[in-house]
Amino acid sequence: MCNFIHCMSRLLQPNKSVLILLNKMSTKKYKYTKDNVYLTDEQRDFYEENGYIVFRNLVDFDLLDECKNRFLEYCDGKVNTVHMTIMRDMSLKHTDAKGEFLINKIQDFNYDDALFKYVAFKPMVDIVQSIIGSNITSAHTMLINKPPNSKEDTSRHPLHQDLHYFPFRPAELIVASWTAMEKVDEKNGCLFLVPGSHKGTLLKHEYPPNVTNVAYHGVLGLEHLPTVNLPMEKGDTVFFHPLVLHGSGPNLTKGFRKAISAHYANTNCYFVNVTGTLQDNVEKEILKMAKSKGYPNVTFDMIWKVKSRIVRGEPGKFQNFDSQL
Ligand SMILES: O=C(O)CCC(=O)C(=O)O
Incomplete structure (x- = not known):
């Protein structure tokens, strides 16, 4: 009898590796990443703790060069820009700067086949999937150029959280990718x-x-917070959570500084009414812009739905065009 109990208790006792696994499963609570094959535990831990993670040399140079050439076609007026947002550096607007020397951002290129190749680049979307899950929509896209000769205050990007611009939630099902299209450092305005x-x-x-x-x-008023600079080589990519406070320094060189970026959301993100909230000012500003472009009756959520594009998986609440906020 005694022997039987001893044998049973030995049998029921998990071995060391099972114990480690059980321990890991019970104590590790991941809030900001998903169980997935594309991130190691160390990479997940880093993102969970810091809200960002850098992957070196992730995006192919050929793809980045194609995106740069497409950007230059937009700058040179060779492509119809009616569905895009083209922004100009305000300190250069009244100078003789033109094209690439004036345009500091193009936005909303989900339906440009050349630039969408960046958004859909498989190694990048795999990492996105490990953060927000497998049903993925591209909600926002930007190619950001810092031309030379801009005023220092205009060239820098103030400290902000991207969620400020988004009327959809939850925040942990949204992530940004940001890829250096050339070497970026403290001299030309790194993140x-x-x-x-x-x-x-x-x-x-x-x-x-x-x-x-x-x-x-x-x-x-947050100038006292400790920040980390992210110098990067061409192709390096940072992924970051939409509440991460970030910005970029001025371009103090005679060259350009270009980066390309996408914001991905899980297709089951839902829309929230931001009128009267902290986001009221950005909603008003974007609706005013839409009105000036000839869309006086469009709503804030509708703008985001229309410009988004599914990258992987199934459509969800994000794509629900019937909802009235
Ligand atoms: O590329 C940069 O300089 C920063 C861009 C950025 O943070 C943004 O546009 O939200």
Whole structure:
């Protein structure tokens, strides 16, 4: 009898590796990433803790060069830009700067076949899937150019959280990719961010003094927070949570600084009414822009739905055009 009990208790006792696994399963609670094959535990832990993660040499140079050439075609007026948002550096607007020397951002290129190749680039979407899940829509796209000769205050991008611009939730089912199209460092305006700030809440954004670029809102009074600069080589890519406080420095060189970026959301993100909230100012500004382009009756959620494009998986609440907020 005694022997029988001893044998049974030995049999029921998990071995060491099972114990480690059980321990891991019970103590590790992931909030900001998904169980997935594309991120190691170390990479997940880093993202969970800091709200961002950098992958070196992720995006092919040929693809980035194709995107750059397409951008130059937009700058040179060779492509119809009616469905795109083209932004100009405000400090250069009244100079003789033209094209690539003036345009500091193009947005909303989900339906441009050349630029969409970046958004759909498989190694990048695999990482996105590990963060927000397998049903993925591209909600926002930007190619950001910092031309030379811009005023310092205009060339920098103030500290902000991307969620400020988005009327959809939850935040942990949204992630940005941002890829350097050439070497970026402190001299030409690399990204900087506040690690761990994704654990906070959405803050009030407004135009900082001396900022004139359209919709370059920032959070004021946080200059004391410790930031990390992210110098990168061409092809390096950072993924970051939409509550991460970030910005970029001015381009102080005689060259350009280009980066390309997409915001991905799980297709089951849902829309929220931001009227009367901290996001009221950005909603008003975007609706005013839409009105000036001839869309006086469009709603904020409708703008986001129309410009989005599914990248992987099934459609969800994001694609529900019947909802009235
Ligand atoms: O590329 C940059 O300089 C920063 C862009 C950025 O953070 C944004 O447009 O939201």
